[in-house]
Amino acid sequence: MPISPQIVLVITSIEDATANLVIRALNERQVQVARVDPADIGADLMFSARIDKDRTKWTGRLRTPSREITLEEVGAVYYRRPSLWRFTELERQAQQFAVTEARHGLGGLLESLPVCRYVNHPADISEADFKATQLQVAAQVGFKVPATLISNDPEAIRKFVAEHEPTIYKSFRGAPSTLDGHVAAIWTQRVTQQDLDDSLSVTAHLFQEEVRKVADARVTVIGRTVFASRITTPDGALDWRSGDWDALVYDAIDVPKPIKDALRAYLDHFGLAFGAFDFALEACDSWTFIECNPNGQWGWLPGSDAMAHAFADVLLEGWWP
Known part of the structure; x- marks a missing residue:
């Protein structure tokens, strides 16, 4: 039986x-x-x-x-x-x-x-974990995405930075743990032509035009339920993760229907039931897709009990x- x-x-x-x-x-x-x-x-x-x-x-x-x-x-x-x-x-x-x-x-x-x-599913998480794939699918489903360059060619990188100043650099996966087990971090940071040299050829890098944001949004989608928080940093930090998390200001925010539709299309593309999306919010109420973590954290957000259910x-x- x-x-x-x-x-x-x-x-x-x-x-x-x-x-x-x-x-x-x-x-x-x-x-x-x-x-x-x-x-x-x-x-x-x-x-x-x-x-x-x-x-x-x-x-x-x-x-x-x-x-x-x-x-x-x-x-x-x-x-x-x-x-x-x-x-x-x-x-x-x-x-x-x-x-x-x-x-x-x-x-x-x-x-x-x-x-x-x-x-x-782990295979779906793996497929959806690559920034290059994320940005392409995000653009295809209707999200606004920043101009982005992935490269190890110093000449191409210098040209991109010149065209899109101010420009930011962000790592794909962050720094590995140290030998004694401490976790390191590489925060999003602005770069200029003076920061660039030929050592860029050693590995891959991601550069983007900086979005003139006034706040960030974390949108957590679980099944068909959408939870959204506007995140404001008191000092207007480029990367809200880099400062004092206790000082962050969280406000509930309504997600526009076109964004909700694109969220669903994005998750359906990868076969995901859950995704933690990050957006940059501009003064004109424009939402720019930054990334989606298919296995992201959410327990620290307001409404975490409702998310758990x-x-x-x-x-x-x-x-x-």
Whole structure:
């Protein structure tokens, strides 16, 4: 007799406070939740799955120190931010092998659960995570986007900066963690011709014309529900993330219908159920698309409790009684 789905699987690290909000909302509805961090593979995470000649889907089990679940029990996956694979006890070559095998084995299995809704699916997150893809799709669905150059050609970069002053530079992914585990950041910054030299050829860079904004907007779309906050910095900072977050001013903001329509088209293009959008707001009420994080943070925003319940709605839709 087939097993009925009855569990939401939350794939994330133990430190993920944003996932905690969704887990709490699910618990309030008496939904069974299993939290798994794939990086725990080993004694703290054992798994086994098989597919047989007379079956078309994987069957198997996941076991953590606190519980054991069958793959067929999983009705939905909230895919958040699992830890990086570890295997720190292995030598470098063996570590690289173990990481690759775990990613393709356990990781591949967690992306192929038999009857399951993903918010969002890891493959869709990966596709939607590239800034070059984001900007092109944003323009195609009707968003206004800033003039942008992606290049490692110093001559092309100097020409772009000359044409679009003031110009900003922003990193694609931010700085990696330091050896002692501290997280670094590279904030959006203005650049001039004097900042440019031939070392630009070493890697790829993203430059954009600066949007003359008066504020920013963070628009969080969960299923068909849209949450929007206007974010104002007291000092008019170029990048609101770079200062004192406690000093930021949040105001509810209405999202114009053309923007809402484009939000939906953008997410549908990538097959996403959730996206955290950033816009620059100009004095003329013009909205300029900056980026969309397909796995972004939202727990710090006003209305986070309502957002958590919106996530629960999307995760449970269609299979939970």
